[in-house]
Amino acid sequence: MFNIKKWFSSDDSTTSEIYAALSEFKSAECPLGIPKEWVTNVSAKSDSVEIKLTLPFAAKSLSETLSSFLSSTLAKSTSVATVVHLPDAPKFKQIQHIVLVASGKGGVGKSTTAINLAYALKQEGAKVGVLDGDIYGPSIPKLLGLEDAKPVASDDKTLLPLQKHGLVAQSIGFLVPASEATVWRGPMASQALNQLLNETAWGELDYLIVDMPPGTGDIQLTMSQKVPASGAVIVTTPQDLALADAQKGIAMFSKVNMPILGLIENMSYFICGHCGQESDVFGRNGGKQLAMRHGVPLIAEIPLHTAIREQGEKAQEALAEVPDIELNYRTCARILASTLYYQNLASNQVEILITDD
Numbered sequence: 001m002f003n004i005k006k007w008f009s010s011d012d013s014t015t016s017e018i019y020a021a022l023s024e025f026k027s028a029e030c031p032l033g034i035p036k037e038w039v040t041n042v043s044a045k046s047d048s049v050e051i052k053l054t055l056p057f058a059a060k061s062l063s064e065t066l067s068s069f070l071s072s073t074l075a076k077s078t079s080v081a082t083v084v085h086l087p088d089a090p091k092f093k094q095i096q097h098i099v100l101v102a103s104g105k106g107g108v109g110k111s112t113t114a115i116n117l118a119y120a121l122k123q124e125g126a127k128v129g130v131l132d133g134d135i136y137g138p139s140i141p142k143l144l145g146l147e148d149a150k151p152v153a154s155d156d157k158t159l160l161p162l163q164k165h166g167l168v169a170q171s172i173g174f175l176v177p178a179s180e181a182t183v184w185r186g187p188m189a190s191q192a193l194n195q196l197l198n199e200t201a202w203g204e205l206d207y208l209i210v211d212m213p214p215g216t217g218d219i220q221l222t223m224s225q226k227v228p229a230s231g232a233v234i235v236t237t238p239q240d241l242a243l244a245d246a247q248k249g250i251a252m253f254s255k256v257n258m259p260i261l262g263l264i265e266n267m268s269y270f271i272c273g274h275c276g277q278e279s280d281v282f283g284r285n286g287g288k289q290l291a292m293r294h295g296v297p298l299i300a301e302i303p304l305h306t307a308i309r310e311q312g313e314k315a316q317e318a319l320a321e322v323p324d325i326e327l328n329y330r331t332c333a334r335i336l337a338s339t340l341y342y343q344n345l346a347s348n349q350v351e352i353l354i355t356d357d
């Protein structure tokens with residue numbers, strides 16, 4: 001006679017063991033572990049386990065880390081499959097999160113970082129768009145290899161974004177010759193950004209990355225106020241001057257109550273393309289110290305590497321020759337996506353105050 005009850009209780013205990021192991025998993029992206037609600041399916045056999053997760057932020061590649069963590073914790077071969085689905089209502093049209101990528105000064109690699117973050121978020125399972133807000137010096141058309149492309153109108157008032165490498169993109173550079181936009185005054189520039197954001201048929205997006213104009217003046221301040229962003233990322237390099245300007249960027253966003261999601265230190269250290277040796281050409285730990293001083297997370301330290309410049313020039317999606325750098329951007333993307341998720345979760349929680357009255 002089959003002991004059905006025993007089977008069920010053993011199944012239950014296996015499932016509880018799996019949930020317990022998932023909640024014990026901690027990483028920079030999942031500081032609170034993996035809750036039960038993210039599990040869509042568990043199939044446990046005597047010698048193997050298959051788990052399906054729906055992640056509420058872009059972190060598809062967590063499946064690999066989780067598979068090896070669970071295989072060793074459960075002492076069974078475990079495979080984890082992940083899909084990404086952001087659960088919240090879109091904040092702007094059909095866009096879940098708008099993220100501003102800013103820098104205190106020009107030339108620190110803001111646009112390069114913005115486009116690589118966008119690729120990395122896409123590779124991590126999200127639907128991603130890029131808005132080139134650098135009205136005076138749009139780089140996105142070149143970085144995407146779309147210099148001669150022109151957007152098509154979807155109706156009288158809306159333009160369709162251009163598409164490349166699985167991203168959708170809009171830029172003033174698609175619409176106006178560079179020489180024309182450079183003479184625009186501040187209000188015209190922020191009006192242009194507004195129009196690009198509002199009059200583009202973005203469709204459903206998980207993240208829209210906005211490449212902001214460099215600097216911390218009135219134009220950048222006005223633009224930041226006009227975009228309904230979830231937060232900003234500040235790109236800096238390790239030199240003192242860049243760090244001082246990044247500090248002004250932190251002050252600017254604080255002034256308009258824009259959450260600072262993190263600091264990215266670009267060109268942190270040099271990796272020789274020939275021998276792979278690392279050197280601290282611009283000094284080390286400047287970004288870390290700035291982040292600590294302002295209580296802002298340092299979400300990535302991206303090296304100075306020829307492959308990054310070449311990828312931008314050739315408008316390539318992947319940094320295939322240098323997997324470590326691609327990994328760097330993907331880790332940064334997952335942390336950014338998770339920060340947005342937990343920030344949202346915290347702001348949605350109702351605070352219950354019990355008083356004596």
Ligand SMILES: Nc1ncnc2c1ncn2[C@@H]1O[C@H](COP(=O)(O)OP(=O)(O)OP(=O)(O)O)[C@@H](O)[C@H]1O
Nearest residue numbers: 106107108109110111112214303304305308309312
């Ligand atoms: N980590 C890096 N390694 C090597 N080259 C880089 C790196 N980051 C950026 N670059 C290169 O530095 C140059 C400036 O980068 P980018 O245009 O992204 O800077 P920016 O801060 O957006 O500039 P601007 O303020 O003028 O818009 C480009 O040639 C780019 O390829």
